[in-house]
Amino acid sequence: MMTQSPLDLSEIRYMIGFFLSSTDLISCTQVSRNWKASFEPLIWRSLWLCRRPLRRDDTLVLPSISAVEQNAYHVQHLTMSTNLCPAILPYLTVNFQHLRSIKVVCHNLKPSKSSTTVKINVNNNRYNYTKEQEEYEMLLWGVIPTLLRENPALNEVEIGSTSICSMPSSTLWNEHADSFFGNLGQRVTDSTKTLVGNSFNKKPLTLQRTAIGEMEIPTHYSTTTSPCFIKTLELFKLNALSRSTQLNVIRQCPFLQSLHWFPCHIENGADESESPLSIAVSFTASVRSKVWSHLNLLDAEWLCLSDEQWSCFLESISQGDLKQVYAKRSGFGKQAFASLMNLHKSSIRTLDLEACPGVTSRMLILVLRNCTYLEDLGADAIKVSDIEQLQEMEVKDTQGLWASAAPSKWACIGLKSLRVEFDMAPKSTFSPATVHASPECLNSQSSLLPPGSLSLQPSPCLTQNLRSQHYNQVVFRQISTLKQLETLYIREGIICSTRLQLRYCFEALHQLPELKHLVLGRDMQCFGKENIKEMLKAARSFQGLEEP
Amino acid sequence: MPVTLVSLDNENYVVDKEVAERSILIKNMLEDVGETDSPIPLPNVTSTVLKKVIEYCEHHRNDPIQVPDETDDPRKRSNDIEEWDMKFMQVDQEMLFEIILAANYLDIKPLLDVGCKTVANIIKGKTPEEIRKAFNIVNDFTPEEEAQIRKENEWAEDR
Numbered sequence: 001m002m003t004q005s006p007l008d009l010s011e012i013r014y015m016i017g018f019f020l021s022s023t024d025l026i027s028c029t030q031v032s033r034n035w036k037a038s039f040e041p042l043i044w045r046s047l048w049l050c051r052r053p054l055r056r057d058d059t060l061v062l063p064s065i066s067a068v069e070q071n072a073y074h075v076q077h078l079t080m081s082t083n084l085c086p087a088i089l090p091y092l093t094v095n096f097q098h099l100r101s102i103k104v105v106c107h108n109l110k111p112s113k114s115s116t117t118v119k120i121n122v123n124n125n126r127y128n129y130t131k132e133q134e135e136y137e138m139l140l141w142g143v144i145p146t147l148l149r150e151n152p153a154l155n156e157v158e159i160g161s162t163s164i165c166s167m168p169s170s171t172l173w174n175e176h177a178d179s180f181f182g183n184l185g186q187r188v189t190d191s192t193k194t195l196v197g198n199s200f201n202k203k204p205l206t207l208q209r210t211a212i213g214e215m216e217i218p219t220h221y222s223t224t225t226s227p228c229f230i231k232t233l234e235l236f237k238l239n240a241l242s243r244s245t246q247l248n249v250i251r252q253c254p255f256l257q258s259l260h261w262f263p264c265h266i267e268n269g270a271d272e273s274e275s276p277l278s279i280a281v282s283f284t285a286s287v288r289s290k291v292w293s294h295l296n297l298l299d300a301e302w303l304c305l306s307d308e309q310w311s312c313f314l315e316s317i318s319q320g321d322l323k324q325v326y327a328k329r330s331g332f333g334k335q336a337f338a339s340l341m342n343l344h345k346s347s348i349r350t351l352d353l354e355a356c357p358g359v360t361s362r363m364l365i366l367v368l369r370n371c372t373y374l375e376d377l378g379a380d381a382i383k384v385s386d387i388e389q390l391q392e393m394e395v396k397d398t399q400g401l402w403a404s405a406a407p408s409k410w411a412c413i414g415l416k417s418l419r420v421e422f423d424m425a426p427k428s429t430f431s432p433a434t435v436h437a438s439p440e441c442l443n444s445q446s447s448l449l450p451p452g453s454l455s456l457q458p459s460p461c462l463t464q465n466l467r468s469q470h471y472n473q474v475v476f477r478q479i480s481t482l483k484q485l486e487t488l489y490i491r492e493g494i495i496c497s498t499r500l501q502l503r504y505c506f507e508a509l510h511q512l513p514e515l516k517h518l519v520l521g522r523d524m525q526c527f528g529k530e531n532i533k534e535m536l537k538a539a540r541s542f543q544g545l546e547e548p
Numbered sequence: 549m550p551v552t553l554v555s556l557d558n559e560n561y562v563v564d565k566e567v568a569e570r571s572i573l574i575k576n577m578l579e580d581v582g583e584t585d586s587p588i589p590l591p592n593v594t595s596t597v598l599k600k601v602i603e604y605c606e607h608h609r610n611d612p613i614q615v616p617d618e619t620d621d622p623r624k625r626s627n628d629i630e631e632w633d634m635k636f637m638q639v640d641q642e643m644l645f646e647i648i649l650a651a652n653y654l655d656i657k658p659l660l661d662v663g664c665k666t667v668a669n670i671i672k673g674k675t676p677e678e679i680r681k682a683f684n685i686v687n688d689f690t691p692e693e694e695a696q697i698r699k700e701n702e703w704a705e706d707r
Contacts, residue, residue, distance in 0.1 A: 006648040007683055012664065019668035022704045029701060030676035030694050032685050043704045052706050063703040 013038035022046075044074035049088050050081030065090050072096045076153075079103045092143045099151035102144065233259050251291060258297040293318040301328040307358055310336035319343045324350040328378075333358020341370065350376040354419070361386045361423065367412075374412035375484075378419040384475055385423075415482045416514070419489035422475050472501065476508035485512050486541075489519040503535050510538040519546045551578070552587035553602070559595035560587060563602055570605040572655035592653050597646045600639075604659050607632060611658065629665055637666045641683075 006012040017025055017039045028039040047068070051060055068075075072094050078101070080088055148154055233253055250259060295317045305313070310332050314322075322344045327336075332353055340348070348371050353359045361383035367374065369390075479488065488509070509515060518536065529545050536542045551568040553561045568588075569575040577588055590598065629637070637644065648663035671679055676694070680687055689697070 004649070005683070006645050006652065006663075007667075007685070009652070012648060012652060015660065016664045016667050016671070019665050020671060022706045024668075024672055024674075026698065026701045026705060027674060027676050027679060028671065030689070030697050031679050031687070033688050035685070036697065040701070043701060046704075048704070048706075061703045061705075063700070067700060 008034075010034070010038050014042070017042040041071070041074040044071040046077040046079070047075045047091075048079050049091055050079055062087060062091075065094070068094050073098060076100045077103075089143075092147070096147070096151055099147065099154045102147060102154065254291055255294060256292050257294050258299075259295065260297075260299040261303055262301075291316045294321055296321055297324040297326075298322065299324070299326040300330065301326045301352070302330075304330050306331040307333035307335045311339045314339035314343060317343070320347055322347050324348075326350075326352045327356060328352050329355040331358055332356040334363075337363045341366070345371050347373065349373050352376075352378040354378050354380060356380070362390070364420070365390055368410040368415075370411055372411045372414075374415055376417040377412070377415065378417075379421075381421045381423040383423045387478065388474055410478060410481060413482060414484045416484050417487040417489070418479070418482070418485060419487070419519075422490060472505045473508075476505045480508040480511045483512065484514055486514050487517045487519070488512075488515060489517075502532070506532070506535045507538075509536060512539060514541050515539050516541050516543045517546050518542070518544075552585075553598065554587045554589045555593055555595040555598045556591050557595050559598070561595075561598060561602055563606070564609070567602070567605045567609050570608065570656055570658075571601075572657075574654065590654070593650045594646070597643070597650050600636075600643070600647055601650050601654065601656070601659065604636060605656070607636075608658060629662060633662050637662060 007016075013035065017028065020028065020039075020042070022043060025039050025043045029036045029043065047063075049062060068091055073096075075096050076098055078096070078099055080092075080103070233250065233256055250256070250261070298313065298317070300310075300313075305327075310327065310330065314325075314336060325340070325344075325348065333356070337359070345367075351367065351371070351374065353364070356379075359379060361381055364377075364379050364382045365386055367377065479485065509518075515536075518532075520532070532545060533542075549565045550562050551565050551574070553563060553568065553574070555561070565578070569578065574588060593601070637647075639647070644663065644666060648660065648667070651657075651659040651663055670682055674682065676687075679685070687694075
């Protein structure tokens with residue numbers, strides 16, 4: 001062994017080959033018979049049935065079918081391009097057995113002289129293909145489940161690309177749904193660009209970007225004994241799926257813990273084609289009973305679900321687990337609110353109701369007063385007048401007296417982040433225009449008085465000023481009870497015309513030991529960042545002002 | 549605790565147990581034999597090579613033990629040899645081969661990897677004829693056979 005060269009040992013050749021590129025391996029196979037035997041299997045570890053981006057020439061060369069069959073044993077990684085389908089299909093019927101990964105890519109072939117056909121050189125056979133490509137792609141989809149079944153080590157199937165790929169027809173889908181949703185499908189993983197991926201406990205299922213046709217989730221699926229075990233589902237930019245079909249998909253996943261439902265492009269007309277009534281009906285029909293017992297997170301921001309749809313959704317989620325609801329820019333309103341309060345007020349931690357026209361100030365105050373575990377609230381205007389009114393009502397009820405009320409308890413003492421707008425408008429008299437007056441109003445004439453006249457009553461600005469001071473106190477006293485608050489984001493609404501007023505308000509914030517971030521609207525900028533920071537020196541965790 | 553290693557030509561080398569155990573072969577031997585002072589014979593390794601191997605193990609005595617994996621990566625990279633190792637491997641081809649054989653025999657995977665990577669770097673970019681020249685290998689193909697092989701594997705070329 002001493003005089004022997006390590007290159008005579010096949011296991012050492014194998015190890016060396018591990019570090020070589022394909023091209024170098026090819027050179028090695030031509031060195032001698034021994035070398036060919038050692039290095040050739042390494043070449044076959046990766047089978048590329050696609051264009052190689054770094055190749056110098058434009059032609060594509062595929063190995064012969066017989067070569068693939070002979071070396072199928074060695075193939076562990078398969079990369080293929082759907083653009084070459086007619087040429088590829090024969091290869092996919094080879095019995096590989098040791099596949100570990102499959103990657104399907106869609107490369108845009110560079111156009112040859114003719115714009116509709118591309119010629120591929122496969123051992124001197126020329127394959128032309130045109131629009132039949134789509135059919136072949138469908139067949140490709142059919143092959144993947146078979147490969148999953150035959151290759152037990154196959155753990156990674158990546159199907160996707162940056163450009164829109166075709167989706168299987170409903171017939172195909174029906175035949176192979178099990179592979180993607182059932183037990184076999186657990187080995188189909190996703191990348192950020194994946195078309196269809198499945199998961200079992202670990203990775204999310206992302207359905208995105210279908211471009212062709214309507215994808216019907218087979219109805220038979222709901223009656224099979226093995227339901228879909230997906231825990232995290234993201235529906236993202238599903239162009240051609242109608243809302244009700246998407247809901248159908250969601251319904252197939254009773255173990256869902258986390259749902260992100262992003263809006264689709266309406267341009268495709270998929271959603272418009274359904275009448276609002278039909279959507280509503282399908283929602284109600286679909287979600288009549290408690291479907292989801294474990295749902296923690298419901299994210300349907302920007303999806304523009306209607307109030308009724310939200311309500312249906314919330315009603316179908318079992319009590320106790322729903323922690324996060326993101327309903328920005330939707331029709332969330334009275335009905336949804338009622339459902340939320342009925343079922344989920346004790347579990348909700350994050351609630352985002354920004355830009356929901358149906359959400360009233362009272363609803364928000366009731367949320368603050370009743371949702372004990374609320375940690376994060378984002379919403380639009382909370383009218384301070386409502387806060388006061390509700391306090392008064394409460395006091396009147398319990399004591400029958402009019403007493404100056406201590407701030408009635410907001411139950412959400414664990415609130416960490418509050419992002420709202422406080423509307424300081426008093427209940428009746430003033431029009432909104434005068435409420436958000438700038439400090440200059442102290443000097444200028446109010447629009448309510450005819451120019452030049454003297455006012456015997458205190459000028460509207462002054463009264464408004466006093467009132468705003470009062471409201472500020474109401475608000476800040478209330479906020480000062482939220483001892484866990486870390487982020488306070490007040491977009492608009494605090495009316496402080498002098499620094500003294502502002503200081504007074506901020507004193508209340510000193511009592512918040514956890515307050516780290518304060519985001520104030522434009523109104524406050526005039527006081528200067530440094531001044532504000534100085535006023536908040538006493539707040540021990542305070543880190544600084546942030547940009548709105 | 550010191551361990552004595554004896555080369556083919558009867559040279560003794562005393563090393564720390566920790567250093568010696570970078571070789572899985574020696575590690576297993578020590579486990580089998582138990583606490584003992586008797587030297588370990590390595591009849592397949594000459595003294596010059598053993599000296600080099602010990603030098604490697606001394607330098608890497610604190611490296612974490614590599615977990616064997618032949619998963620994932622269809623192709624490992626050969627350009628991540630650290631600087632000390634690269635200098636260490638600047639030896640003539642005969643010594644390089646001896647080191648590889650010794651590392652294989654003594655089962656020191658990291659050293660074996662470095663050796664193989666070094667050989668791979670020699671092979672990189674060479675034509676078959678250049679490879680044969682570099683390693684003194686006899687060509688047992690006919691020219692037709694050689695051309696046939698090249699054609700058959702053309703599909704795998706990535707450049």
